Amino acid sequence: MSYMLLIVEQPGERDVDAEEGQRRYEVMHAFAAGLDSRGLLTSAESLLTPDETGVRVRRRGGKNATVDGPFAEAKEIIGGFFLLKAKTREEAVAIAGECPAAEWSIVEVRELGPCWDGARQD
Numbered sequence: 673m674s675y676m677l678l679i680v681e682q683p684g685e686r687d688v689d690a691e692e693g694q695r696r697y698e699v700m701h702a703f704a705a706g707l708d709s710r711g712l713l714t715s716a717e718s719l720l721t722p723d724e725t726g727v728r729v730r731r732r733g734g735k736n737a738t739v740d741g742p743f744a745e746a747k748e749i750i751g752g753f754f755l756l757k758a759k760t761r762e763e764a765v766a767i768a769g770e771c772p773a774a775e776w777s778i779v780e781v782r783e784l785g786p787c788w789d790g791a792r793q794d
Contacts (some may be wrong), residue, residue: 673783674714674757675764677771680778681751699772707754712767718752751777755784 686693700718707713726741754771758764761783768779 673759673761673764674755674785675761676782676784677754677756677764677768678780678782679718679751679753679771679773680748680780682777683746683749685751685777696772696776703770703772704754707756707767712756712758714755714757716752716754719750748778 688696704713704716707716724741726743728739728741728743730737751773756764756767758767761781764781764783768774768781771779773779
């Protein structure tokens, strides 16, 4: 099964001194490398923040509308993700507990699957 670990940050959470920023960068890369060596990692990326670089797209009535960031004040932002191959939800939750970001952020575990429940093949 595929699971996504979403790194949920508070706005401004990355506003740390250079030493702490480097420490976080190194432990997150080591975590990803460890997952990869265990055959669990499909992909991992950090999202750029703040959201000034983001664009929202929605289509209504056959027409696309875009809104450039920054977006409305958010209580939380998605700072990055790890895409995993785990056998069970419990294994994915255990891996989330190993993630260094759990020390300064929240790590949310989400199972991946079809966007329409009727398409699920359990």
